[in-house]
Amino acid sequence: MALTEELKDILKLKDSPGPFISLFMPLSSSLHDVSADRTQFNSLVTEAKRELTQNYTASDWSLYARELEKFAHDPLGNGTARGLAIFVGPKGGLHFRVAQPLSSRISIADKPEILPLIAARELTFSYDILLLGKDVFHLVKVVDNKPELVELPDDAPKTLQDALGSELGSRGHWQRSTGGDNGGTQYSGTGSLDTAENADRRNFFMVVDEYVFKNYSNLDRQPLVLVTDAKNQGNFRKLSQNPYLSKDVQLAQVANLNGSVKELQLLTTSITDKFKKAEMETFEHKYEKAAGSKRTTTDLSVLMEGAIAGQIEILFVRAGASSPGRISDQLQIDTTSVLSHDNNVYNDLALLTISHGGEVHVLPAEQIPVEADATAILRSSVAAG
Numbered sequence: 328m329a330l331t332e333e334l335k336d337i338l339k340l341k342d343s344p345g346p347f348i349s350l351f352m353p354l355s356s357s358l359h360d361v362s363a364d365r366t367q368f369n370s371l372v373t374e375a376k377r378e379l380t381q382n383y384t385a386s387d388w389s390l391y392a393r394e395l396e397k398f399a400h401d402p403l404g405n406g407t408a409r410g411l412a413i414f415v416g417p418k419g420g421l422h423f424r425v426a427q428p429l430s431s432r433i434s435i436a437d438k439p440e441i442l443p444l445i446a447a448r449e450l451t452f453s454y455d456i457l458l459l460g461k462d463v464f465h466l467v468k469v470v471d472n473k474p475e476l477v478e479l480p481d482d483a484p485k486t487l488q489d490a491l492g493s494e495l496g497s498r499g500h501w502q503r504s505t506g507g508d509n510g511g512t513q514y515s516g517t518g519s520l521d522t523a524e525n526a527d528r529r530n531f532f533m534v535v536d537e538y539v540f541k542n543y544s545n546l547d548r549q550p551l552v553l554v555t556d557a558k559n560q561g562n563f564r565k566l567s568q569n570p571y572l573s574k575d576v577q578l579a580q581v582a583n584l585n586g587s588v589k590e591l592q593l594l595t596t597s598i599t600d601k602f603k604k605a606e607m608e609t610f611e612h613k614y615e616k617a618a619g620s621k622r623t624t625t626d627l628s629v630l631m632e633g634a635i636a637g638q639i640e641i642l643f644v645r646a647g648a649s650s651p652g653r654i655s656d657q658l659q660i661d662t663t664s665v666l667s668h669d670n671n672v673y674n675d676l677a678l679l680t681i682s683h684g685g686e687v688h689v690l691p692a693e694q695i696p697v698e699a700d701a702t703a704i705l706r707s708s709v710a711a712g
Contacts, residue, residue, distance in 0.1 A: 333421075333423055333444075334441070334681055336421055337414060337421060337439050337441055337444075338678070338681065338682055340414060340416060340418075340419065340420070340421055340439060341438050341439055341678060343416055343417075343418040343419070344416065344417055344418060345416055345417075345436070345437040345438065346379070346383050346386060346416070346435050346436060346437050347414055347415065347416045347435070347436060347437070347438060347439045347440075348375045348379065348391055348413075348414070348415045348416075348433060348434075348435050349412070349413070349414055349433065349434045349435075349436070349439050349440035349443075350371050350372075350375065350411075350412070350413040350414075350415070350432075350433045351410070351411070351412050351413075351429040351430060351431065351432050351433070351443050351444075352364070352367050352368060352371060352403075352410070352411050352429060352431045352432075353367075353409060353410055353411075353428040353429055353430070353431060354403060354404040354408055354409055354410060354411055354424070354428075355404060356406075356409070361402060361403065361404065364403045364404060365403070367431055368398065368403055371431065371432075371433050372395055374433055375391070375395075375433045375435065376388055376391075376392075378433070378435050379391065379435055382435065383435065386417065387417065390417040390418075391415050391416075391417070394415045394419065394420040395413070395415060395420075398413070398422075404424065405424055407426070407473060408424030408425060408426065409425065409426055409427055409428045409429075410424070410425040410426075410427055410428050410429035410447055411423075411424055411425075411429065412424075412425065412429060412443065412444045412447070414439040414440075416439075423444060425444070425447040425448060425451075425471070426447075426451050426471035426472060426473065427446075427447040427448075427451065429443055429447055430443070436666075436669065436670050436671075436674075437653070437656075437666065437670070438670075438674065438675065438678060439678075440671070440674050441674060441677055441678060441681075442644060442671070442673065442674050442677055442689050443689075445677065445687055445688070445689045446646050446689035446690075449688060449689055449690060450603050450606065450690075451471045451472050452469065452471075452472060452599055452602045452603075453469060453470045453471060453549055454469050454549050454550040454551070454552055454573070454598070454602070455467065455468055455469070455539075455543055455544065455547070455549050455550070455551045455552070455571075456469060456474070456551075456552050456554055456594070456595070456598065457535075457539060457551055457552065457553050457554065457555075458554050458555075458582040458583070458584055459532075459535070459553060459554065459555035459559060459563060459582055460555070460582055460584055461487075461528055461559065462486055462487035462488075462528070462531065463485060463486045463487070463584060464485065464535050465477075465479075465485075465582075465584055466479065466539065466543065467591065467595075468543075468547075468549075469595055469598075469599075472595065472596075472599050473595075474591050474592060474594075474595040476591065477543075483538060483542075484531075484534045484535060484538050487527060487528070487531045490530070490531050490534040490535065491527060491530055491531060491534070528562070529562065529566065532559075532562065532563045532566050532567075533566050536563070536566060536567045536568060536569055537568070539551065539569065540568070540569040540571070544569055544570075544571040544572075545571075548571065549571065550571055550573045550576070550602075551569060551571045551572045551573060552573050552576050552577060552578070552598050553572060553573070553577050553578075554577075554578045554580065554582045554594070554598075555579070555580075555581070555582050556579060556580065556581050556582075557579040560577060560579045575601075575605045576598060576601045576602055576605060578594075578597070578598065607694060610641075610643075610688070610694075610696060611696060613641065613704060614643075614696035614697075614702075614704060615696075617640075617704040617705070620708060621708040621709055622640075622704055622705045622706070622707065622708050622709070623696075623697075623702060623703065623704055623705065623709075624702065624703055624705060624709050625697060625699040625701065625702045627650065627652075627672070627701070628660075629709060630642075630676055630701060630703055631652070631654060631660050631672065631675075631676065632660075633703060633705055634654065634675070634676045634679040634680055634683075635654060635658045635660075635679065637679075637683035637684075637685075637706075638705050638706045638707060639676070639679075639680045639683070639685045639703045639704075639705060639706070640685050640686070640703070640704045640705060640706045641685060641686045641687075641688065641703060641704040642676055642677060642680045642685060642686070642687045642688070642701065642702075642703045643688050643690060643695050643696060643701065643702050643703065644673050644676075644677065644687065644688070644689045644690075644700070644701045645689075645690065645691070645692050645695055645699070645700045645701065646689050646690060646691055646692075648673055648700035648701060649671045649673065650671065650672050650673060650700065650701075651667055651668050651669075651670065651671075651672065652667050652670065652672030652675075653666060653667045653670040653672060653675055654672065654675040654676070654679060673700070673701055676701065677689075680703075
């Protein structure tokens with residue numbers, strides 16, 4: 328996970344005085360069945376109060392209670408999220424709803440615990456799907472692996488007839504040009520001997536390509552996955568000028584333009600699995616290449632020194648892994664104090680890596696590039712010693 332807006336907010340919170348309560352819990356799938364969520368939340372807050380007042384006697388519970396009170400009456404979920412992460416310090420707090428369930432727990436430390444949040448965000452994808460037929464298209468937005476069919480506006484070129492209007496059936500094909508009287512894109516025929524049907528389809532594809540780019544891809548900057556038969560895959564890609572059209576993930580199959588919600592979810596799952604596979608292959612390739620130039624390590628002392636120096640390019644942590652130790656706000660390595668015994672040093676490594684522009688990935692053991700609780704790709708080679 329690279330530096331996202333939510334991680335930027337957590338880094339800002341981290342720089343304020345602690346200690347911090349990190350609360351994680353799963354959420355029910357329905358807003359109409361929230362009693363279990365409320366009971367669980369109240370139990371976690373009670374546990375947090377007991378631990379804070381016993382182990383951090385200098386801290387004022389009322390400062391934390393004021394922030395947690397915001398969740399006392401409003402729904403904890405939103406009907407789609409399956410997990411809730413809350414970070415609270417004496418000066419304020421943050422909360423995030425995630426698509427993946429989170430294990431119920433709290434932790435209190437001098438820094439927010441971000442590893443469970445990163446793990447929940449791992450291998451979830453947001454992208455657009457272009458369902459393309461020969462004379463009609465639909466657009467689907469996928470957020471955190473969940474699809475929703477876009478309701479296109481009335482003036483969208485949803486069908487070949489909408490797109491071409493009076494030009495439908497004209498011989499030849501259109502070419503894009505810019506700088507017309509209205510400053511927009513113009514199309515002109517070339518007198519090609521192509522059949523009218525093929526020309527119409529090509530012109531339709533160009534209009535759809537431009538419309539999706541201008542109104543969706545260029546605004547959201549999400550990958551666009553094309554779903555259409557093999558012939559139209561090739562034809563559309565030859566014409567497309569959309570840089571967000573995915574080259575790695577594509578489905579050469581007839582687009583089901585009238586599928587049910589369940590069928591759309593199955594299609595999305597299939598595409599998401601392709602994104603997952605592509606990402607894991609990318610991780611493996613990067614790690615193998617870095618290992619060849621002596622830029623990988625599993626040595627914890629090297630990892631801590633590298634994090635402090637901003638030398639970690641990508642940090643991989645096994646989900647659930649923990650090791651006592653801490654890196655202080657003064658960037659000192661501490662493995663002997665009472666605070667270090669209760670702290671997970673991998674969390675400190677993650678915070679420092681992200682603050683220096685690196686990536687952090689929290690993955691199941693079988694998806695870590697090597698057999699270790701933590702490993703990293705470094706920005707420079709490890710000195711032999």
